[in-house]
Amino acid sequence: MSEIIITTLDPQRRHDAAGIVRDAFWDLYRPGCVEHLILDLAHTAPEYLPGLELAADLDGDLVGVGLATSATVIAADGRPTAVAYLGPLAVTPEHQRTGIGGALLRELLRRCTVLGLPGAFLYGDPGYYGRFGFADAAKWSVTTPDGANFDAFQGVELRPGALDGVGGRLVESSIFEVTTEQADAFDSGFPPREKHVTDTQF
């Protein structure tokens, strides 16, 4: 029987991992994608967390990738709290909805817990992340850097009560600010692929 194996991503597989992210995100949230470049940049960022760049293998083939980096919740009085920020999380389209994304996410959360981080945040579909315990970040008075809250912005406590009193603005790594132009330049290292406008974009 096929078995999903989750391990720390071998740096030599980083280009292949970016290819998985590209396949999963292409045309999903914008024409083309930027998330493959975000994954590629992560290990160069000060927010990189060793052991939190994961690979999912199925019968020896790389089929999924998950990343967590460190982020900071900055309270109104300037007090910083280090938390985890999850993403990108990607499973190659032909293997989606077979439990691989869930396995990656659970292992990311387990490793973040082992690091002693109080909570993890992400932007994603509440229909998917709710089952892993994620709730609206507003529950802990954590907002975006602009002070906003919305359904997609979610968090989870990694120990009971660990996010109590942590409220503030979540500041993520600058790797999440990549431009389309930078992503296009990185994309030239992959087989050419057309971009399309689709109804999943906003």
Ligand SMILES: CC(C)(COP(=O)(O)OP(=O)(O)OC[C@H]1O[C@@H](n2cnc3c(N)ncnc32)[C@H](O)[C@@H]1OP(=O)(O)O)[C@@H](O)C(=O)NCCC(=O)NCCS
């Ligand atoms: C999101 C993603 C990582 C999930 O991985 P996966 O391996 O497909 O998910 P799993 O098999 O672990 O979970 C499947 C369950 O989640 C549901 N699900 C999967 N993707 C979902 C989504 N985007 N929205 C709502 N539910 C979703 C499935 O319906 C299924 O539910 P069921 O078991 O009740 O039928 C994967 O679909 C993916 O790579 N998507 C494209 C990139 C992306 O959007 N990443 C997340 C950005 S925040």
